[in-house]
Structure formats: structure tokens, C-alpha cells
Amino acid sequence: MTVGCGSSKQSKSSSAQTRPSVAYVTNGVAAFWVIAKSGVNQAGEDFDADVSVLMPSDISDQKRMIEDLITKGTDGFAVSPIDPDNQNELLNKAAKFAHVITHDGDAPNSDRECYIGMDNYLAGRMCGELVAQALPEGGKIALFIGRVEQDNARRRRQGLIDELLGRSEDSSRFDPPDAEIKEGKWHIVGTYTDQFDRVKGKANAEDAMSRHSDLAGMVGLFEYNPPLMLEAISQAGKLGKIQVIGFDEADETLQGIVDGHVYGTIVQNPYEYGYQSVRVLAGLSRGQTLAELEIPESGFLNIPATQIRRDNVDEFWTKKKQILGEK
Structure with missing residues (x-):
């Protein structure tokens, strides 16, 4: 992987960036991620960050996207690793040049800074x-x-x-x-x-x-x-x-x-996955610590799952449509 075009994470954190660049990388293409994208876009406005959402078709596509983000000097990105056991080296290299967190699926043996999602x-x-x-x-x-x-x-x-x-x-x-x-x-x-x-x-x-x-x-x-x-x-x-x-x-x-x-x-709550990922990455890029961003010492920000049955499906579906701006 070519990483020479990126600047180090240390230099980024010390440069007091006013508008960090943040990316959200999914593990595939699905309607689930469209909901997450809504959260990403809202957090971009709320935390004054330039955001992008990338949806790979497979593991090689995800690898290319991560390498491109480093080359472009992206301040931080959240990724849902497709095959974490075989992507640790890639994530560890990326973590030297950008803030890296995981969402939805974790890579606990990598140098990612925290995981956002459910258990x-x-x-x-x-x-x-x-x-x-x-x-x-x-x-x-x-x-x-x-x-x-x-x-x-x-x-x-x-x-x-x-x-x-x-x-x-x-x-x-x-x-x-x-x-x-x-x-x-x-x-x-x-x-x-x-x-x-x-x-x-x-x-x-x-x-x-x-x-x-x-x-x-x-x-x-x-x-x-x-x-x-x-x-x-x-x-x-x-x-x-x-x-x-x-x-x-x-x-x-x-x-x-x-x-x-x-x-x-x-x-799950994909909207919050996207929103919280941008919130944390924008804060880290501006020099805040995980503790200041209210991330537990475990490095796991838990966003609990919910059971949906016939008795609560209408209420849930209405909220989903509101998030997506649907009638």
C-alpha cells in the first residue's frame, strides 16, 4: 500500500483543523447503509465536517477505498471491516496516518481507536x-x-x-x-x-x-x-x-x-452508527480524547439492538420513514 502522500496522524491532530474530512466506509451496498448515510450527513452539518460515504462491492474494493482515503489525506474514517482477521495490517497502516474507528463490525485486534455499534x-x-x-x-x-x-x-x-x-x-x-x-x-x-x-x-x-x-x-x-x-x-x-x-x-x-x-x-440503529462515527472522528481530528468524547474505557460505544414484532412495527416504521424523509 502506498501511503507516502498522506500526512501523519500526529501532525493532523496538532494542526487545529477547523473543518476535518471524514469518511464512512460500509461493508457492502444495502438499504441499511442509506439510513446510516442520513446520520453521516446530519453529523457533518452538526460538527462542521466534510463527509463522504463509500459503499464497496467486495473486500478488494474496500481495500482500494481505504488506500485512496490515506492518499488523499483524509483526517479520519470509520469502517465496517469485511474480513477483520485479514485486514488488520491494512487498518494498522492506515491508523498511522488517519484516525481509524470501526462501526457495525469490529476489528478488535487492530489499532482502531474505538468501535461504534451493538454487541x-x-x-x-x-x-x-x-x-x-x-x-x-x-x-x-x-x-x-x-x-x-x-x-x-x-x-x-x-x-x-x-x-x-x-x-x-x-x-x-x-x-x-x-x-x-x-x-x-x-x-x-x-x-x-x-x-x-x-x-x-x-x-x-x-x-x-x-x-x-x-x-x-x-x-x-x-x-x-x-x-x-x-x-x-x-x-x-x-x-x-x-x-x-x-x-x-x-x-x-x-x-x-x-x-x-x-x-x-x-x-440496529444505522442512523446513530453514521452520526456517532462522524461526531467521534471530527472530535479526534480536532485533538479531543476518547474520554472527552464520552467513549467508555473499553473502546466500545454501545448502540443497543431492538426486537421488532407486530405490536411495535408501525411505530418503528414511521420513525424510519421520518429519518429518510419519506411519507
């Missing part, structure tokens, strides 16, 4: 609670997710499994994604990954139904998974026969809750 393991357990409520007798369920390499994906999947199986809390636990899990009344037939390929995501749902005619539930752990699952289930004529539980707040998922085709979903 994905506990959110996974919250999702497990929804699955147990939707299927009190248990049964066969299939899990769907973009990729398990991401820290947030691994943690929320594990939290879900641990909650269903009645295990103690241990976010370091890891059940291999290629194995079936049979324990008690639960049979997790597999974890289907799609690498953010929507065609593959729908095909995965179709495959799960084809292989398991008695499938009782589907759980989508990324924002776009539940809508693809619903589409596949509808075309198979199994709406209402297979319980659907999701993550995030895609309109199709929320409509599914209203219509009774989705039991519930776990929502």
Missing part, C-alpha cells in the same frame, strides 16, 4: 429469543447470511445458536458453519452464505426448502436475507407454513411483519 453476540441471542417464540415446539431451521468472516456475522450467528441451545454466554464460542447442529428440540440444518450475491441468496433459500420439506423456520442474519427468503417462500407457496425471523429493517421485512408472514426482526 452482535447479544443481538444474536435476542434473535434466538424471537425464534424460540415463533417456534415453541422447535424443529428444523436454516440460517442465511452474507459471509461468516465478518466479526458481526460470526458473533450474531453464534449468539443465536447459543440462545436456542440454552448455553451460557460466551462470544468466543464458534460452531463450524458447515455442520448441522442437532440438540434437544432444535435441528439447525445449516448456515447458507451468499457473499452479498442476491441471486445466490434467493437460491440458498430455495435449496433449503428443497432439501428439507419439513423446514419449520428460516432466519436471515443480514438485512437483505429476509426479503429474499420471503420471495422464495412465496413462490414455493409456503407463506405462513415456514416461520421467518430476520435482522434489520428492510421495508419488505417490516411489511412481512405487518402481514403476518414474518414473526419479528432485530433492528
